[in-house]
Amino acid sequence: xxxxxxxxxxxxxxxxxxxxxxxxxxxxxxxxxxxxxxxxxxxxxxxxxxxxxxxxxxxxxxxxxxxxxxxxxxxxxxxxxxxxxxxxxxxxxxxxxxxxxxxxxxxxxxxxxxxxxxxxxxxxxxxxxxxxxxxxxxxxxxxxxxxxxxxxxxxxxxxxxxxxxxxxxxxxxxxxxxxxxxxxxxxxxxxxxxxxxxxxxxxxxxxxxxxxxxxxxxxxxxxxxxxxxxxxxxxxxxxxxxxxxxxxxxxxxxxxxxxxxxxxxxxxxxxxxxxxxxxxxxxxxxxxx
Amino acid sequence: xxxxxxxxxxxxxxxxxxxxxxxxxxxxxxxxxxxxxxxxxxxxxxxxxxxxxxxxxxxxxxxxxxxxxxxxxxxxxxxxxxxxxxxxxxxxxxxxxxxxxxxxxxxxxxxxxxxxxxxxxxxxxxxxxxxxxxxxxxxxxxxxxxxxxxxxxxxxxxxxxxxxxxxxxxxxxxxxxxxxxxxxxxxxxxxxxxxxxxxxxxxxxxxxxxxxxx
Amino acid sequence: xxxxxxxxxxxxxxxxxxxxxxxxxxxxxxxxxxxxxxxxxxxxxxxxxxxxxxxxxxxxxxxxxxxxxxxxxxxxxxxxxxxxxxxxxxxxxxxxxxxxxxxxxxxxxxxxxxxxxxxxxxxxxxxxxxxxxxxxxxxxxxxxxxxxxxxxxxxxxxxxxxxxxxxxxxxxxxxxxxxxxxxxxxxxxxxxxxxxxxxxxxxxxxxxxxxxxxxxxxxxxxxxxxxxxxxxxxxxxxxxxxxxxxxxxxxxxxxxxxxxxxxxxx
Numbered sequence: 001x002x003x004x005x006x007x008x009x010x011x012x013x014x015x016x017x018x019x020x021x022x023x024x025x026x027x028x029x030x031x032x033x034x035x036x037x038x039x040x041x042x043x044x045x046x047x048x049x050x051x052x053x054x055x056x057x058x059x060x061x062x063x064x065x066x067x068x069x070x071x072x073x074x075x076x077x078x079x080x081x082x083x084x085x086x087x088x089x090x091x092x093x094x095x096x097x098x099x100x101x102x103x104x105x106x107x108x109x110x111x112x113x114x115x116x117x118x119x120x121x122x123x124x125x126x127x128x129x130x131x132x133x134x135x136x137x138x139x140x141x142x143x144x145x146x147x148x149x150x151x152x153x154x155x156x157x158x159x160x161x162x163x164x165x166x167x168x169x170x171x172x173x174x175x176x177x178x179x180x181x182x183x184x185x186x187x188x189x190x191x192x193x194x195x196x197x198x199x200x201x202x203x204x205x206x207x208x209x210x211x212x213x214x215x216x217x218x219x220x221x222x223x224x225x226x227x228x229x230x231x232x233x234x235x236x237x238x239x240x241x242x243x244x245x246x247x248x249x250x251x252x253x254x255x256x257x258x259x260x261x262x263x264x265x266x267x268x269x270x271x272x273x274x275x276x277x278x279x280x281x282x283x284x285x286x287x288x289x
Numbered sequence: 290x291x292x293x294x295x296x297x298x299x300x301x302x303x304x305x306x307x308x309x310x311x312x313x314x315x316x317x318x319x320x321x322x323x324x325x326x327x328x329x330x331x332x333x334x335x336x337x338x339x340x341x342x343x344x345x346x347x348x349x350x351x352x353x354x355x356x357x358x359x360x361x362x363x364x365x366x367x368x369x370x371x372x373x374x375x376x377x378x379x380x381x382x383x384x385x386x387x388x389x390x391x392x393x394x395x396x397x398x399x400x401x402x403x404x405x406x407x408x409x410x411x412x413x414x415x416x417x418x419x420x421x422x423x424x425x426x427x428x429x430x431x432x433x434x435x436x437x438x439x440x441x442x443x444x445x446x447x448x449x450x451x452x453x454x455x456x457x458x459x460x461x462x463x464x465x466x467x468x469x470x471x472x473x474x475x476x477x478x479x480x481x482x483x484x485x486x487x488x489x490x491x492x493x494x495x496x497x498x499x500x501x502x503x
Numbered sequence: 504x505x506x507x508x509x510x511x512x513x514x515x516x517x518x519x520x521x522x523x524x525x526x527x528x529x530x531x532x533x534x535x536x537x538x539x540x541x542x543x544x545x546x547x548x549x550x551x552x553x554x555x556x557x558x559x560x561x562x563x564x565x566x567x568x569x570x571x572x573x574x575x576x577x578x579x580x581x582x583x584x585x586x587x588x589x590x591x592x593x594x595x596x597x598x599x600x601x602x603x604x605x606x607x608x609x610x611x612x613x614x615x616x617x618x619x620x621x622x623x624x625x626x627x628x629x630x631x632x633x634x635x636x637x638x639x640x641x642x643x644x645x646x647x648x649x650x651x652x653x654x655x656x657x658x659x660x661x662x663x664x665x666x667x668x669x670x671x672x673x674x675x676x677x678x679x680x681x682x683x684x685x686x687x688x689x690x691x692x693x694x695x696x697x698x699x700x701x702x703x704x705x706x707x708x709x710x711x712x713x714x715x716x717x718x719x720x721x722x723x724x725x726x727x728x729x730x731x732x733x734x735x736x737x738x739x740x741x742x743x744x745x746x747x748x749x750x751x752x753x754x755x756x757x758x759x760x761x762x763x764x765x766x767x768x769x
Contacts, residue, residue: 020414020687027413042447047457073398074405074650105398108390143334146311150327155334188675212676212700218465219472234443253443259409260442264435266417271431274421316514316522344614344647351644360640397648404650408676411683412704419707471699474716475580477741480525481734482580484532490730491583 012280015273023266030262034254041254048221049238052228055181055206056086059093063180064173066098068139068194073105075187075210081236081249082208083185087113088245090183091120096169097132102139102190107160110134129168136160142193149176149197176203181227188213199225208235301489308487345373433459505761507769520769528737535733542732547721549693552711553588556667556691557595565666566602567592568659568690572672572697573609573649574616580719581697582616585672586623587722587731588695592669593627597636606659608645609652609677617644653677657684664688671695671718682708 009017059065067087071079090097099110111134114121126132138156139145147155152173158164165171172178176198182205184194191207199205199220204227209217211232220226230239234256237249293299310329314322352366379389422428439445440456485491511519535542560567569592571585589605596603605624607617621642628637645655657680660668668685670678670693678694678701685692692709695718696702706712713721716738723731752763 020418023414023417024410027410031409041444043443044446044450044453046446046453072401072649073394074402077402077405105393105401108394141334141337143330143337147327147330147334150323150330154327155331212704214700215460215464215468216471216699218461219469222461222465234441237443257442257444259413260438263413263416264438266413267420267431267435270417270420271422316518318515340615341611344611347614348644400654401648401650404653404680405676408679411679411708415679415683415686415704415707468699471715473745474738474742475697477528477738478580478716478719478734480528481532481738482583484529485730485734488533488536488730490536490728491578 010277010280012273012276015269016277026262026266027259030258031255034258035251038251039254040250041257043237043241043250043253045238045242046231046235048229048231049235049242052086052206052208052230052235053089053239053242055204055227056089056093056183059090059095059181061094063093063095064098064169064178065090065095066100066179066182068100068102068182068184068186068190069106069109070102070139070184070186070189070191070194071106071109071210072103072187072189073109076106076109076185078210078233079185079187079208079236081233081240081247081252082230083109083113083236084116084247085236085239085243085245085249086183086185086206086208086230088117088120089239089243091117091124091126094124094131095180098135098170098173099133100135100139101137101160104137107137110160129163131169133165133168133170134160135165139190139193142190142196145190145193146197149201151175152178176201179203181206184208186210186213188216191217195220195225206230208232297489297492301487305487308483348373433463505764505768508762508765509769517768520767524741528741531737531740532734535736536730538733539729542729542736544720544724544732544735546724547713547717549695549711549713549717550591550721550724552691552693553592553669554595556669556693557592557599557601559691560596560666561599561601563666566604566663567596567667567669568604568606568663568665568685569593569669570606570656570672571616571620572670572674573652573677574613575610575673575675577612577615578619579673581673581695584719584722585695586616586620587726588669588671588718589620590623590627591725593624594631597628597631597633600633600636603641604659604663604665605642606645606652606656607642608647608655609649611647613652614644614647617642649675649677653680656681660684660688660690665690667691667693669693671713673697674701676701679704679708686710 067090069076069083076083087097101107101109121132128134135156136159138148144155152170152175153165156165156170179198182194182198182203184191184205184207186207186209188209191209191213194205205225206228207217207220207226208230209232211234214229214231217226217229221229230236233249233252237253237256240247240249307329310322311326313319314326349370352370355366356363356370376389376392379387379392420427420431420434422431436452437456437459439449440452446453482491507517507519509519510516511522514522557567569589571589572582574582576582593603595601603624605620607613607620621639624642625634625637625639628634643655643659645652656677660681661684665685665688668681668690670681670685672695674681674694675698678698682692682694682705686708691711693711693713694705694709695713696705696715697718699715702712702714706714719731720735723735748763748767752767755761755763
């Protein structure tokens with residue numbers, strides 16, 4: 001029986017050919033650990049978040065705001081911090097709020113938000129039907145968004161609980177012109193439709209989107225269709241910081257930071273391994289010649 | 290009569306009239322047309338909701354045949370059909386409370402959240418594997434990526450505010466330029482596609498094969 | 504607020520230029536479609552990759568997995584491109600005797616697209632004289648829910664271990680999951696980035712990527728249908744016009760003239 005010579009892998013080769021599950025393990029530990037043992041790290045507020053904050057701050061009492069949860073529940077996990085911080089600010093300005101949803105998974109989100117912000121709502125005397133209404137799943141497709149923009153009451157006659165919306169503040173809402181602001185929390189489901197039928201017609205819009213959508217939403221910010229853009233969970237954390245209402249966003253920023261650093265270290269190590277292995281191979285080839 | 294409505298000509302005529310009913314009021318302010326287009330869009334919204342019923346029927350018909358023939362994986366088909374029936378019953382009798390709420394928030398949303406969260410592992414392993422400074426362009430890309438990543442980490446954004454204008458410059462110019470370019474391409478493509486449909490060149494949408502359409 | 508350069512009586516303010524653009528585009532598309540000219544489209548490099556991938560699968564005796572996206576908007580621009588590429592892939596797999604698996608689903612609208620995809624694959628096999636090799640169970644419908652579809656797709660990849668995975672059409676966040684799994688099992692991964700946010704991640708995870716318009720152009724190239732080629736030509740003309748407006752506007756704005764901006768708000 002011949003002995004098989006096992007070639008010892010160099011450190012450079014190990015850095016290039018490691019099992020990807022090692023990365024998964026590191027990411028898992030670095031994300032979970034700060035959540036189990038929170039610690040506070042400083043955070044810098046970006047100009048975009050400052051603009052978003054100023055737009056909401058510009059709302060006056062009795063303005064009518066349409067809040068759209070344009071996300072699946074998985075997206076809510078990322079947008080949660082922005083949603084809670086923004087809607088808290090909106091409630092603090094005592095505006096009239098109508099909440100709509102554009103995905104069946106998101107129908108429970110309004111109640112989750114109301115439960116979390118109950119204290120603020122009670123403080124500012126929010127009464128269902130008078131100051132706020134949950135319209136439910138009214139935006140399943142672009143046709144419904146278009147119809148509500150042109151004639152709101154043609155498609156929306158009752159709220160999410162089956163009660164008529166007649167006699168509420170929505171009696172004054174007929175078309176896209178009647179909304180003071182649309183606050184969209186989106187993973188991209190109906191954001192395009194809202195832009196086409198509300199934003200392009202002149203209804204002010206502010207948007208909180210997930211991280212992967214930021215680059216696609218930038219043209220709308222620079223063209224003025226969006227008054228402001230809150231960028232994913234980081235933007236939500238910055239807003240929580242601005243409004244002094246720490247929540248899931250600020251808690252997650254530690255994991256966010258460590259995850260970013262881990263990725264940078266992995267890239268650096270991978271490049272060290274790549275160049276080291278390459279020079280090793282070219283040296284071996286020269287020796288063999 | 291029914292053969293007339295099934296014909297390509299009739300379907301295209303209805304499509305073109307519906308298109309004009311919605312297209313024209315956007316550019317020419319005619320109140321009567323605006324009202325008509327709103328009603329048409331409301332009808333469309335309701336009819337498209339009924340396609341879900343069609344989908345349900347199609348799934349049950351295929352599923353029943355699959356289970357009857359005991360094909361490989363039939364138990365999963367049975368599980369799917371039972372789940373559909375159960376969720377329908379929960380929704381009809383509990384609406385948004387009780388078992389429907391429990392099934393949504395204890396089963397469906399955690400499962401979809403997990404799938405979405407798995408992305409972070411894949412992104413990390415892809416980034417670690419793919420970012421190699423093989424040549425000058427790759428090196429420039431890597432440096433740019435590092436600056437943006439560094440800025441995105443909230444801690445470094447706080448301690449190195451000098452990075453902010455550089456990172457914002459990259460995202461505000463190069464990334465925004467690419468996004469705008471994409472937007473222009475996709476928008477023009479969508480308009481041209483719509484025109485092909487209206488001119489009757491995209492027969493698959495009308496439900497005709499190429500042979501039937503010619 | 505910038506004053507428009509011109510206003511057309513009867514047209515809503517700020518929309519006249521848009522209307523002119525759409526009408527001119529319609530005329531261009533009609534002209535190219537009816538001209539009968541043979542319009543040249545360069546061969547997209549990704550197509551060579553597709554043929555190489557199918558050849559590899561045939562040699563290894565492993566299946567090919569090809570999908571046309573989640574069809575979130577029904578029969579939209581990207582889905583039609585995906586279906587055109589699926590037709591080409593089905594033709595090649597029928598010719599080489601390779602098994603083709605087409606996972607479908609991902610949205611409610613995908614239920615409407617699925618029968619068309621089945622018909623496309625069946626027709627491809629029929630035209631190659633191998634209709635008996637077609638199996639409709641190789642076009643499984645995963646789910647109308649995006650992540651349930653992803654789970655099913657990944658399961659198919661893990662079980663069948665294909666030699667190549669071709670993901671065209673419109674994909675959202677599930678594209679990354681699928682591309683990375685495909686990479687992990689050692690398959691050649693060819694994707695199309697229809698969503699700008701996906702392009703960067705897919706470029707890292709895939710072996711070949713068709714960026715943006717390359718997928719519809721590939722579809723037009725493969726199908727050889729004059730209407731498709733005519734539309735690509737009309738789009739290219741419009742992109743050239745956009746480029747001229749951008750560069751011209753930039754130069755004129757720097758020189759102190761806002762004429763291009765005023766034109767665009769007309």
